[in-house]
Amino acid sequence: MAALQTSAPPAAEKPAKRTSLRRRRSIGQRLRHDWPLLLMTLPALAQLAVFFYWPSSWNIIAFMDYKTYRPFWENQFVGVDWFLRLFDNPYFLPALLNTLKYSFANLLFLFPLSIVLALLMHSVVSTKLRSVFQSIVYLPYFFSWVLVVTVFVQVLGSDGLVSNWLLGFGGERLDIMSDPSTFTFLAWLQWAWKDAGWGMIIFLAALASINPSLYEAAAVDGANRWRRMWHITLPGIRPVIVLLLILHIGGILNVGFEQYQLQRDAIGYQTTEVLDTFVYYRSVIGTEGPSFGTAAGLFKGVIGLVLVLVANNVAHRLGEQGIYQKS
Amino acid sequence: MATPSDRSPIRRRSLFKVAGLGAAGAAGLPILAACGDIESGDGAAQATEGFDFLPTYKEYELPVQPDLVGEPPNHPSGFTTYPEPAPAITTAAEGKGEYEITVAMWGSPPAGDDPYFATLQEAWGGTKINLRQADGNTFADTSVQWLAANEFGDGINIFAWMLYAHPNFQETVVNTFYDLTDIIKGDISERWPLLAGEPTNSWGQSVWSTDPEDPETARVFGIPSNFSGGPGNGVFVRTDLLEDAGLAMPTTVEEVLEVARAWSDDANGKWAFLNLDYVSPEWFGLASGDGWAYIDGKLVHNCERPEYTEWLEFRRTCWDEKLVHPDTPTGTLDGHVLHVDGTILMSQDGMSWWSDYSNQVKTGTAEGAIEPIGAIGFNGRKPIRFVNFSVDGWTFLSKDLTEDQVKEILDVANFCSAPYGTTEYELLNYGVEGTHFEYGDDGIPVFTEAGTGTVQAPVNLKTFSGQVEVFLTGDPDFVQRKFEYNASVKDFAEVNIWEGMRVEGPADYKSAAQTLLDQQADIAFGRAELSTIPDMVATFLENGGEAAREHYTAAYDKLHGDK
Numbered sequence: 001m002a003a004l005q006t007s008a009p010p011a012a013e014k015p016a017k018r019t020s021l022r023r024r025r026s027i028g029q030r031l032r033h034d035w036p037l038l039l040m041t042l043p044a045l046a047q048l049a050v051f052f053y054w055p056s057s058w059n060i061i062a063f064m065d066y067k068t069y070r071p072f073w074e075n076q077f078v079g080v081d082w083f084l085r086l087f088d089n090p091y092f093l094p095a096l097l098n099t100l101k102y103s104f105a106n107l108l109f110l111f112p113l114s115i116v117l118a119l120l121m122h123s124v125v126s127t128k129l130r131s132v133f134q135s136i137v138y139l140p141y142f143f144s145w146v147l148v149v150t151v152f153v154q155v156l157g158s159d160g161l162v163s164n165w166l167l168g169f170g171g172e173r174l175d176i177m178s179d180p181s182t183f184t185f186l187a188w189l190q191w192a193w194k195d196a197g198w199g200m201i202i203f204l205a206a207l208a209s210i211n212p213s214l215y216e217a218a219a220v221d222g223a224n225r226w227r228r229m230w231h232i233t234l235p236g237i238r239p240v241i242v243l244l245l246i247l248h249i250g251g252i253l254n255v256g257f258e259q260y261q262l263q264r265d266a267i268g269y270q271t272t273e274v275l276d277t278f279v280y281y282r283s284v285i286g287t288e289g290p291s292f293g294t295a296a297g298l299f300k301g302v303i304g305l306v307l308v309l310v311a312n313n314v315a316h317r318l319g320e321q322g323i324y325q326k327s
Numbered sequence: 328m329a330t331p332s333d334r335s336p337i338r339r340r341s342l343f344k345v346a347g348l349g350a351a352g353a354a355g356l357p358i359l360a361a362c363g364d365i366e367s368g369d370g371a372a373q374a375t376e377g378f379d380f381l382p383t384y385k386e387y388e389l390p391v392q393p394d395l396v397g398e399p400p401n402h403p404s405g406f407t408t409y410p411e412p413a414p415a416i417t418t419a420a421e422g423k424g425e426y427e428i429t430v431a432m433w434g435s436p437p438a439g440d441d442p443y444f445a446t447l448q449e450a451w452g453g454t455k456i457n458l459r460q461a462d463g464n465t466f467a468d469t470s471v472q473w474l475a476a477n478e479f480g481d482g483i484n485i486f487a488w489m490l491y492a493h494p495n496f497q498e499t500v501v502n503t504f505y506d507l508t509d510i511i512k513g514d515i516s517e518r519w520p521l522l523a524g525e526p527t528n529s530w531g532q533s534v535w536s537t538d539p540e541d542p543e544t545a546r547v548f549g550i551p552s553n554f555s556g557g558p559g560n561g562v563f564v565r566t567d568l569l570e571d572a573g574l575a576m577p578t579t580v581e582e583v584l585e586v587a588r589a590w591s592d593d594a595n596g597k598w599a600f601l602n603l604d605y606v607s608p609e610w611f612g613l614a615s616g617d618g619w620a621y622i623d624g625k626l627v628h629n630c631e632r633p634e635y636t637e638w639l640e641f642r643r644t645c646w647d648e649k650l651v652h653p654d655t656p657t658g659t660l661d662g663h664v665l666h667v668d669g670t671i672l673m674s675q676d677g678m679s680w681w682s683d684y685s686n687q688v689k690t691g692t693a694e695g696a697i698e699p700i701g702a703i704g705f706n707g708r709k710p711i712r713f714v715n716f717s718v719d720g721w722t723f724l725s726k727d728l729t730e731d732q733v734k735e736i737l738d739v740a741n742f743c744s745a746p747y748g749t750t751e752y753e754l755l756n757y758g759v760e761g762t763h764f765e766y767g768d769d770g771i772p773v774f775t776e777a778g779t780g781t782v783q784a785p786v787n788l789k790t791f792s793g794q795v796e797v798f799l800t801g802d803p804d805f806v807q808r809k810f811e812y813n814a815s816v817k818d819f820a821e822v823n824i825w826e827g828m829r830v831e832g833p834a835d836y837k838s839a840a841q842t843l844l845d846q847q848a849d850i851a852f853g854r855a856e857l858s859t860i861p862d863m864v865a866t867f868l869e870n871g872g873e874a875a876r877e878h879y880t881a882a883y884d885k886l887h888g889d890k
Contacts, residue, residue: 262658267854268849269845270849286494
């Protein structure tokens, strides 16, 4: 028995030896071995360094009384004065609340619309019809907000197509393009026209990865269309839904800029002032300067990071993959 | 207004500052001061006259005298004939440099390889000026960022009215642009006779100080554009539509309202107005510019005056009674198109719209005629008419240029300052005969299609430098009409209480003024009630208006002597 115990099975020893050898490889050996792969990552690293990490390092000016025309080292550190100034500003809170309002509206009403559109598209059998429909829905994503707002004015404006059509039937002009009370609905219409197609494409890609034999098996077992969607389709795209949801929550303070800035005069600043327009009017073309805008940007970034981490943690607790695989 | 640092007690900041210092330390950055208060723009008051370092004025003898003699600046003289042009510069300068100048452009920019530019280059001595033409509608706002990033080429042409967009132009000027003082002071008539012939007042308005409180730091930073004088904007009425409707040109604000009510027909897509924001304040006697008037021994802002409420009541009435185009608030409408097609009766615009419209009628792209409303008042009060108080703008040169390069560009500026009746003026303003213009039967240049696209553009090298004297020129009938109009309103020209000084308000005041503008729009377009005006005014005064009064009062006292 003792002899048997001392002679360990060769199969168990060999892998352990190999693992040990791998661990002892020096950095130089690794570089010699992996240099083609590392070389290929260099452009991406350079791009990240130049366009992300270098600009990000300038967030330091959020803690300085930074003036463009002063040598950098002459700008005094002022701690978190700019953040206090930001929170003290009477127009900051309304802008934050508006941002949250539009972001949640987008999340509640646009996010599901993209899923519904994708499901509808997925159910279209004719490839030609699907391609035409997909193009029509997807195309507005490439339009600028200037074009989107202009088209809406031409169609839904008080002197637009619909208003003049209504007048012809003895009706009243629409004032949806200048009515603050209906702006959330208007914004949703604009998102739906411009962005729903983009969301749909991502979900369509997820739908394409579902094994068709699952549907066939379910159909053979007698599952109707709704049960197949409920038990195969939605579970199949659930990881993508959760991933996009987490990313969306992380960007909850980023509702965009142009849509609100372009309609500011029409709707009024109280309704259309979001964080990005607030920064634009107070910092970029306003009198507060770059440190103030940077502080606002950093505030958004920190809140976004915290929300992503929290949402990802919740996703993991619910058994989902989240934005990365939990080891 | 006190800065937040002043308002914020130290105890509130001290804890958080640790975080800031920690971040700085982690970044390995130098900490020169333990912590400093945030500096807000305190505003500036810059004298624009009384300097001894400006170019010595030497009258440039005009090659021909105007036949309509006015009373400049608000009533400029004019020409109803086209004289045989004579050269203004006898010996052309020699230049080999190539420079890029950023200018505003409304419409489609002409191609840089158009013969217009090549001919000009040859005429002024070989220096190549490439225009970087940017959208005029957004130029004011975007120029702030170009200047901050030092990305405007070798120079930039900025209109005076665009300065409102710059949060601290005083600081920008002295840190970004070339100090011309040592080059242009004294007698410059030998090399640049036309620049020497520009009004001293124009050069004075091109002065900024590195320290506005210290007169010794005042320097010349810009090449002044024209000092046009007279009204810069107006409300233009389609007189043909007025006549068709049996209505007369309004002579009071009350008549404007009557005409608007009689003409507007919302159901059929006809409205009297498109917008009324920047010209109509004069109808109620409000002040132009920053909106300060000296009344009963103190400076009063427009929003504090009863006329302000009357003005907003008027605008709100026009909106409620559907006399204003309902899509005006969207800001997406092309006012020129709506005016030409008769959708709107009255359009507020720059005075150049008058001549543009007349030219369109001549070329068959528009019908009828437009005329600006004269000086009108409300409720029997004496009218006022807003007029230009300053030069139209400046060309600023980059501080990175060398002295020789600046002198070479000044050679070009000298060429561009040639007045009406010179070959330089003709080339600059009409282009090349046969390509860009032909002489009409009356001898006056008429643009060809190529000329309309390239030379007639509202802005290009024509604004590079001011002419020694500005005249009314062009179509004789139009010149006559404009001359008479200026004569009719000159006695109502608003008095400039800041003559001899350029005052820039503090940063907080500018911020509060922007909010006030937003709130004005809310009332004018029915989003807020007139009853909110007192709250608006109180907010404005609390957030910077009251502090600004002190700033402006100090400047006023300095200018006029303590009262």
